[in-house]
Amino acid sequence: MVTQIHRDEVRKMADHGAQIVEVLPEAEYEDEHLPGAINLPLKKLNAETAAILDRERPVVVYCNDGL
């Protein structure tokens, strides 16, 4: 089960090497994203595209506001 986290935890995890992933479409990512975030649009997410991520490090995913 995926754990929901608060922004303070996101900041701490990013500082400790977590991979921050925005799952919105590319245009929205290009307009605005969290510092250092990687873009992996949900519609394109598969084993091939996820290969850019390190499986050994935590991954934090986000979109606009969870709605």
Next chain:
Amino acid sequence: MRLEALGFREVYDYAAGKVDWAAMALPVEGKAAERRRAGDVARKGVPTCRLDEAVGDVRSRVEAAGWNLCMVTDDSGVVLGRLRQRVLNGNPDDIVEQVMEEGPTTTRPSTELDYIIPRIQKRKVGTIVVTKLNGQLVGILYRSDGEREMADSGGNS
């Protein structure tokens, strides 16, 4: 979560997302980072006071700081109310809580000027309070400052 199905062991969901992030005035990257926002233009260093202070004491502080208004905040900096000049010039023995304007309209630091300035123009107000998502004071956005910023950037703040 698809990433878990793909074998990722530690996956977390920042459900509040980038709306929450930007509303707390945290830095962002991308094209939007270049657009001017309420938090960029708001005047900082607004004088603050507590609910139980006497208006006369607050007025001295506000005048010394060169302002004509004061924000009423709690110990965490969360905005509770506002004292405008008319009240500051009133009875010095009044207690802030009795005379403050409760719950002033606020906007978030991430609000773009292109959005907020036309709205405060329409309402014919000169200022709007800028607070973070949790209500903590950031500053005061003056309509004139916002209009100047928009004019300087050719309307593409």
